[in-house]
Amino acid sequence: MNLHADSVAVLTAWQAPDSQQEALRQAFLAFLASSPDACRREYAPGHITASALVLDASRRRTLLTLHPRVGRWLQLGGHCEATDAGLREAALREAEEESGMTGLRIDPQPLHLDAHPVTCSGGVPTRHLDVRYLVHAPADAQPLRSAESLDLQWWPVDGLPSDVDSIPHMIKLALGTGHSHEP
Template sequence: MSLHADAVEVLTAWRPAQREQEALRQAYLGFLAARPDACQRSCEPGHITASALVLDATGERTLLTLHPRVGRWLQLGGHCEPSDTTLAGAALREAEEESGIRGLRLDPTPIHLDVHPITCSLGVPTRHFDVRFLVRAPVGAQPVRSAESVDLQWWPLDAMPSNVDDLYPMVQAARAQIAR
Protein backbone atom coordinates (compact mmCIF):
# COMPACT_ATOMS: atom_id res chain seq x y z
CA MET A 1 0.00 0.00 0.00
CA SER A 2 1.24 3.51 -0.76
CA LEU A 3 1.50 6.32 1.79
CA HIS A 4 -1.30 8.15 -0.02
CA ALA A 5 -3.58 5.08 0.19
CA ASP A 6 -2.70 4.65 3.88
CA ALA A 7 -3.54 8.31 4.59
CA VAL A 8 -6.93 7.88 2.91
CA GLU A 9 -7.59 4.65 4.83
CA VAL A 10 -6.52 6.06 8.21
CA LEU A 11 -8.52 9.28 7.84
CA THR A 12 -11.58 7.46 6.47
CA ALA A 13 -11.63 5.16 9.51
CA TRP A 14 -10.91 7.82 12.16
CA ARG A 15 -13.88 9.47 13.87
CA PRO A 16 -12.83 12.51 15.91
CA ALA A 17 -15.00 13.64 18.81
CA GLN A 18 -14.85 17.36 18.04
CA ARG A 19 -16.90 18.97 15.26
CA GLU A 20 -13.97 21.10 14.01
CA GLN A 21 -11.75 18.03 13.81
CA GLU A 22 -14.42 16.25 11.76
CA ALA A 23 -14.53 19.24 9.38
CA LEU A 24 -10.74 19.06 9.01
CA ARG A 25 -10.89 15.30 8.46
CA GLN A 26 -13.32 15.84 5.60
CA ALA A 27 -11.10 18.59 4.14
CA TYR A 28 -8.05 16.31 4.32
CA LEU A 29 -9.94 13.56 2.52
CA GLY A 30 -11.01 16.04 -0.17
CA PHE A 31 -7.42 17.23 -0.55
CA LEU A 32 -6.16 13.64 -0.80
CA ALA A 33 -8.84 12.85 -3.42
CA ALA A 34 -7.82 15.87 -5.50
CA ARG A 35 -4.04 15.48 -5.19
CA PRO A 36 -2.28 12.15 -5.80
CA ASP A 37 0.91 13.96 -4.65
CA ALA A 38 -0.65 15.22 -1.37
CA CYS A 39 1.85 13.28 0.77
CA GLN A 40 4.89 14.59 -1.07
CA ARG A 41 6.87 17.62 0.06
CA SER A 42 6.93 18.79 -3.57
CA CYS A 43 3.14 19.38 -3.54
CA GLU A 44 3.27 23.18 -3.47
CA PRO A 45 -0.36 23.93 -2.48
CA GLY A 46 0.27 21.94 0.70
CA HIS A 47 1.20 18.47 1.84
CA ILE A 48 0.40 15.91 4.50
CA THR A 49 2.87 15.84 7.40
CA ALA A 50 3.03 13.50 10.39
CA SER A 51 3.84 14.39 13.96
CA ALA A 52 3.94 12.83 17.39
CA LEU A 53 2.94 14.05 20.80
CA VAL A 54 5.55 12.13 22.78
CA LEU A 55 4.55 11.50 26.38
CA ASP A 56 6.77 10.01 29.05
CA ALA A 57 5.92 6.65 30.61
CA THR A 58 3.80 8.33 33.31
CA GLY A 59 1.79 10.36 30.77
CA GLU A 60 2.51 13.51 32.79
CA ARG A 61 5.18 15.13 30.58
CA THR A 62 5.59 15.77 26.87
CA LEU A 63 8.78 16.08 24.88
CA LEU A 64 8.92 19.33 22.92
CA THR A 65 11.50 20.64 20.48
CA LEU A 66 12.51 24.26 20.10
CA HIS A 67 12.23 24.52 16.33
CA PRO A 68 15.09 26.50 14.75
CA ARG A 69 13.11 28.14 11.92
CA VAL A 70 9.84 28.67 13.76
CA GLY A 71 11.45 29.72 17.06
CA ARG A 72 8.72 28.01 19.11
CA TRP A 73 8.33 24.85 21.17
CA LEU A 74 6.54 22.19 19.10
CA GLN A 75 5.72 18.51 19.12
CA LEU A 76 8.09 16.27 17.15
CA GLY A 77 7.31 15.58 13.51
CA GLY A 78 7.71 16.69 9.96
CA HIS A 79 7.59 15.77 6.30
CA CYS A 80 6.78 12.34 5.02
CA GLU A 81 9.68 10.74 3.15
CA PRO A 82 9.51 8.62 -0.03
CA SER A 83 10.41 5.55 2.08
CA ASP A 84 7.40 6.05 4.40
CA THR A 85 4.50 3.68 3.72
CA THR A 86 2.21 4.75 6.58
CA LEU A 87 1.39 8.02 8.33
CA ALA A 88 1.87 6.37 11.72
CA GLY A 89 5.27 5.06 10.58
CA ALA A 90 6.27 8.53 9.40
CA ALA A 91 5.29 10.04 12.77
CA LEU A 92 7.22 7.34 14.65
CA ARG A 93 10.28 7.78 12.41
CA GLU A 94 10.24 11.54 13.00
CA ALA A 95 9.84 11.05 16.77
CA GLU A 96 12.77 8.63 16.90
CA GLU A 97 15.00 10.82 14.72
CA GLU A 98 14.24 14.02 16.62
CA SER A 99 14.29 12.54 20.14
CA GLY A 100 17.05 9.96 19.88
CA ILE A 101 14.82 7.66 21.96
CA ARG A 102 14.44 4.03 20.93
CA GLY A 103 11.55 1.86 22.03
CA LEU A 104 8.84 4.49 21.47
CA ARG A 105 5.31 3.06 21.24
CA LEU A 106 2.85 4.68 18.85
CA ASP A 107 -0.94 4.47 18.91
CA PRO A 108 -1.85 4.18 15.18
CA THR A 109 -5.10 6.13 15.60
CA PRO A 110 -4.68 9.88 15.00
CA ILE A 111 -5.41 12.16 17.94
CA HIS A 112 -5.57 15.54 16.19
CA LEU A 113 -5.36 17.37 12.87
CA ASP A 114 -3.97 20.83 12.22
CA VAL A 115 -3.48 22.89 9.06
CA HIS A 116 -0.96 25.69 9.28
CA PRO A 117 0.71 27.98 6.76
CA ILE A 118 4.48 27.67 6.51
CA THR A 119 7.38 28.35 4.23
CA CYS A 120 9.21 25.06 4.35
CA SER A 121 12.32 23.71 2.67
CA LEU A 122 11.12 24.53 -0.85
CA GLY A 123 11.23 28.23 0.05
CA VAL A 124 7.64 28.60 -1.17
CA PRO A 125 4.69 29.51 1.08
CA THR A 126 2.59 26.38 1.52
CA ARG A 127 0.46 24.58 4.11
CA HIS A 128 1.12 21.57 6.29
CA PHE A 129 -1.83 19.23 6.72
CA ASP A 130 -0.50 17.72 9.94
CA VAL A 131 -1.78 14.35 11.20
CA ARG A 132 -0.85 13.95 14.85
CA PHE A 133 -0.37 10.71 16.77
CA LEU A 134 0.17 9.80 20.43
CA VAL A 135 3.55 8.24 21.20
CA ARG A 136 4.69 6.88 24.57
CA ALA A 137 8.32 6.80 25.66
CA PRO A 138 9.73 3.94 27.73
CA VAL A 139 10.45 4.37 31.44
CA GLY A 140 13.56 6.48 32.03
CA ALA A 141 13.84 7.64 28.41
CA GLN A 142 16.53 10.29 27.97
CA PRO A 143 16.20 12.37 24.80
CA VAL A 144 19.20 13.37 22.70
CA ARG A 145 18.88 16.62 20.76
CA SER A 146 19.30 16.29 17.00
CA ALA A 147 20.54 18.86 14.50
CA GLU A 148 16.87 19.61 13.74
CA SER A 149 16.38 21.26 17.13
CA VAL A 150 17.74 24.20 19.10
CA ASP A 151 16.63 22.51 22.33
CA LEU A 152 14.71 19.42 23.40
CA GLN A 153 13.02 19.15 26.82
CA TRP A 154 10.41 17.27 28.79
CA TRP A 155 7.62 19.63 29.93
CA PRO A 156 4.82 18.88 32.43
CA LEU A 157 1.51 18.83 30.54
CA ASP A 158 0.14 21.38 33.00
CA ALA A 159 3.18 23.68 32.79
CA MET A 160 4.24 23.87 29.16
CA PRO A 161 6.04 26.96 27.79
CA SER A 162 3.93 30.09 27.41
CA ASN A 163 3.94 30.14 23.59
CA VAL A 164 2.29 26.76 22.96
CA ASP A 165 -1.41 27.67 23.11
CA ASP A 166 -2.03 25.83 19.86
CA LEU A 167 -0.73 22.56 21.38
CA TYR A 168 -3.37 22.37 24.11
CA PRO A 169 -6.15 20.95 21.88
CA MET A 170 -3.76 18.15 20.85
CA VAL A 171 -2.85 17.49 24.49
CA GLN A 172 -6.55 17.37 25.42
CA ALA A 173 -7.18 14.90 22.59
CA ALA A 174 -4.29 12.73 23.81
CA ARG A 175 -5.62 12.74 27.37
CA ALA A 176 -9.06 11.74 26.10
CA GLN A 177 -7.57 8.87 24.08
CA ILE A 178 -5.56 7.66 27.10
CA ALA A 179 -8.70 7.74 29.28
CA ARG A 180 -10.60 5.43 26.90
Protein backbone atom coordinates (compact mmCIF):
# COMPACT_ATOMS: atom_id res chain seq x y z
CA MET A 1 0.00 0.00 0.00
CA ASN A 2 1.37 3.45 -0.84
CA LEU A 3 1.36 6.47 1.47
CA HIS A 4 -1.71 8.04 -0.16
CA ALA A 5 -3.74 4.83 0.10
CA ASP A 6 -2.55 4.29 3.68
CA SER A 7 -3.59 7.85 4.61
CA VAL A 8 -7.07 7.28 3.20
CA ALA A 9 -7.38 3.93 5.00
CA VAL A 10 -6.13 5.32 8.33
CA LEU A 11 -8.40 8.36 8.28
CA THR A 12 -11.41 6.36 7.06
CA ALA A 13 -11.07 3.95 9.99
CA TRP A 14 -10.16 6.53 12.66
CA GLN A 15 -12.78 7.35 15.29
CA ALA A 16 -12.50 11.09 15.98
CA PRO A 17 -12.81 12.01 19.68
CA ASP A 18 -15.11 15.01 19.07
CA SER A 19 -17.05 16.90 16.39
CA GLN A 20 -14.18 19.31 15.60
CA GLN A 21 -11.81 16.42 14.98
CA GLU A 22 -14.50 14.66 12.92
CA ALA A 23 -14.83 17.77 10.74
CA LEU A 24 -11.06 17.78 10.19
CA ARG A 25 -11.10 14.04 9.41
CA GLN A 26 -13.73 14.65 6.73
CA ALA A 27 -11.76 17.61 5.33
CA PHE A 28 -8.54 15.56 5.22
CA LEU A 29 -10.34 12.75 3.36
CA ALA A 30 -11.79 15.24 0.86
CA PHE A 31 -8.33 16.73 0.35
CA LEU A 32 -6.85 13.27 -0.23
CA ALA A 33 -9.64 12.53 -2.73
CA SER A 34 -8.75 15.69 -4.66
CA SER A 35 -5.26 14.55 -5.69
CA PRO A 36 -2.97 11.53 -5.63
CA ASP A 37 -0.17 14.01 -4.74
CA ALA A 38 -1.79 15.15 -1.46
CA CYS A 39 0.96 13.48 0.62
CA ARG A 40 3.88 14.97 -1.33
CA ARG A 41 5.66 18.00 0.18
CA GLU A 42 5.92 19.49 -3.32
CA TYR A 43 2.13 19.66 -3.68
CA ALA A 44 1.57 23.43 -3.42
CA PRO A 45 -2.11 23.48 -2.25
CA GLY A 46 -0.99 21.63 0.88
CA HIS A 47 0.06 18.19 2.00
CA ILE A 48 -0.44 15.56 4.64
CA THR A 49 2.26 15.57 7.35
CA ALA A 50 2.90 13.26 10.31
CA SER A 51 3.73 14.23 13.89
CA ALA A 52 4.46 12.56 17.21
CA LEU A 53 3.50 13.62 20.70
CA VAL A 54 6.29 11.88 22.63
CA LEU A 55 5.65 11.06 26.28
CA ASP A 56 8.30 9.71 28.65
CA ALA A 57 7.83 6.38 30.42
CA SER A 58 6.26 8.10 33.45
CA ARG A 59 3.77 9.92 31.18
CA ARG A 60 4.58 13.11 33.11
CA ARG A 61 6.79 14.75 30.48
CA THR A 62 6.58 15.43 26.76
CA LEU A 63 9.49 15.99 24.41
CA LEU A 64 9.27 19.25 22.45
CA THR A 65 11.52 20.77 19.81
CA LEU A 66 12.24 24.47 19.39
CA HIS A 67 11.58 24.72 15.67
CA PRO A 68 14.09 26.94 13.85
CA ARG A 69 11.70 28.28 11.20
CA VAL A 70 8.63 28.68 13.41
CA GLY A 71 10.52 29.85 16.52
CA ARG A 72 8.21 28.00 18.93
CA TRP A 73 8.13 24.76 20.88
CA LEU A 74 6.35 22.03 18.90
CA GLN A 75 5.79 18.28 18.94
CA LEU A 76 8.16 16.30 16.74
CA GLY A 77 7.15 15.65 13.14
CA GLY A 78 7.28 16.76 9.57
CA HIS A 79 6.89 15.83 5.95
CA CYS A 80 6.13 12.35 4.76
CA GLU A 81 8.79 10.76 2.55
CA ALA A 82 8.31 8.55 -0.49
CA THR A 83 9.96 5.71 1.44
CA ASP A 84 7.41 5.85 4.30
CA ALA A 85 5.06 2.86 4.18
CA GLY A 86 2.34 4.89 5.90
CA LEU A 87 1.45 7.75 8.22
CA ARG A 88 2.31 5.82 11.37
CA GLU A 89 5.74 4.93 9.98
CA ALA A 90 6.32 8.56 8.94
CA ALA A 91 5.45 9.83 12.44
CA LEU A 92 7.75 7.27 14.07
CA ARG A 93 10.59 8.03 11.65
CA GLU A 94 10.26 11.76 12.37
CA ALA A 95 10.24 11.11 16.14
CA GLU A 96 13.37 8.95 15.91
CA GLU A 97 15.20 11.39 13.62
CA GLU A 98 14.36 14.49 15.64
CA SER A 99 14.86 12.95 19.09
CA GLY A 100 17.86 10.74 18.42
CA MET A 101 16.16 8.09 20.57
CA THR A 102 15.61 4.42 19.77
CA GLY A 103 13.09 2.01 21.22
CA LEU A 104 10.16 4.37 20.72
CA ARG A 105 6.69 2.77 20.56
CA ILE A 106 3.87 4.35 18.61
CA ASP A 107 0.15 3.89 19.11
CA PRO A 108 -1.66 2.19 16.22
CA GLN A 109 -4.21 4.95 15.61
CA PRO A 110 -3.87 8.74 15.29
CA LEU A 111 -4.31 10.88 18.39
CA HIS A 112 -5.24 14.23 16.83
CA LEU A 113 -5.53 16.14 13.55
CA ASP A 114 -4.56 19.73 12.82
CA ALA A 115 -4.52 21.93 9.72
CA HIS A 116 -2.40 25.06 9.69
CA PRO A 117 -0.88 27.50 7.18
CA VAL A 118 2.87 27.31 6.76
CA THR A 119 5.63 28.35 4.39
CA CYS A 120 7.71 25.30 3.59
CA SER A 121 11.39 25.29 2.64
CA GLY A 122 10.54 26.18 -0.98
CA GLY A 123 9.29 29.58 0.21
CA VAL A 124 5.75 29.01 -1.07
CA PRO A 125 2.83 29.47 1.36
CA THR A 126 0.91 26.23 1.75
CA ARG A 127 -0.81 24.28 4.52
CA HIS A 128 0.00 21.22 6.54
CA LEU A 129 -2.72 18.70 7.23
CA ASP A 130 -1.04 17.09 10.21
CA VAL A 131 -1.89 13.59 11.45
CA ARG A 132 -0.56 13.25 15.00
CA TYR A 133 0.29 10.06 16.86
CA LEU A 134 1.09 9.28 20.48
CA VAL A 135 4.63 7.92 20.91
CA HIS A 136 6.03 6.36 24.09
CA ALA A 137 9.70 6.76 25.00
CA PRO A 138 11.43 3.98 26.91
CA ALA A 139 12.55 4.50 30.51
CA ASP A 140 15.80 6.47 30.79
CA ALA A 141 15.53 7.69 27.17
CA GLN A 142 17.98 10.52 26.54
CA PRO A 143 17.12 12.73 23.56
CA LEU A 144 19.84 14.09 21.31
CA ARG A 145 19.11 17.32 19.44
CA SER A 146 19.33 17.06 15.65
CA ALA A 147 20.19 19.78 13.16
CA GLU A 148 16.44 20.21 12.60
CA SER A 149 16.02 21.83 16.02
CA LEU A 150 17.32 24.86 17.92
CA ASP A 151 16.68 23.02 21.18
CA LEU A 152 15.10 19.79 22.35
CA GLN A 153 13.89 19.15 25.87
CA TRP A 154 11.47 17.33 28.12
CA TRP A 155 8.66 19.51 29.51
CA PRO A 156 6.33 18.58 32.37
CA VAL A 157 2.85 17.94 30.95
CA ASP A 158 1.50 20.42 33.50
CA GLY A 159 4.28 23.00 32.92
CA LEU A 160 4.38 23.60 29.17
CA PRO A 161 5.66 26.76 27.47
CA SER A 162 2.93 29.35 26.90
CA ASP A 163 2.74 29.27 23.08
CA VAL A 164 2.21 25.57 22.36
CA ASP A 165 -1.16 25.75 20.59
CA SER A 166 -2.83 22.33 20.61
CA ILE A 167 -0.25 20.39 22.66
CA PRO A 168 -2.21 20.67 25.95
CA HIS A 169 -5.29 19.28 24.17
CA MET A 170 -3.25 16.41 22.70
CA ILE A 171 -1.86 15.63 26.16
CA LYS A 172 -5.39 15.50 27.59
CA LEU A 173 -6.38 13.09 24.82
CA ALA A 174 -3.26 10.99 25.39
CA LEU A 175 -3.77 10.77 29.14
CA GLY A 176 -7.55 10.35 28.97
CA THR A 177 -9.36 7.08 29.36
CA GLY A 178 -10.80 7.15 25.84
CA HIS A 179 -7.51 6.61 24.00
CA SER A 180 -5.36 3.51 23.72
CA HIS A 181 -2.00 3.93 25.43
CA GLU A 182 -0.33 0.83 24.09
CA PRO A 183 0.47 -0.23 20.53
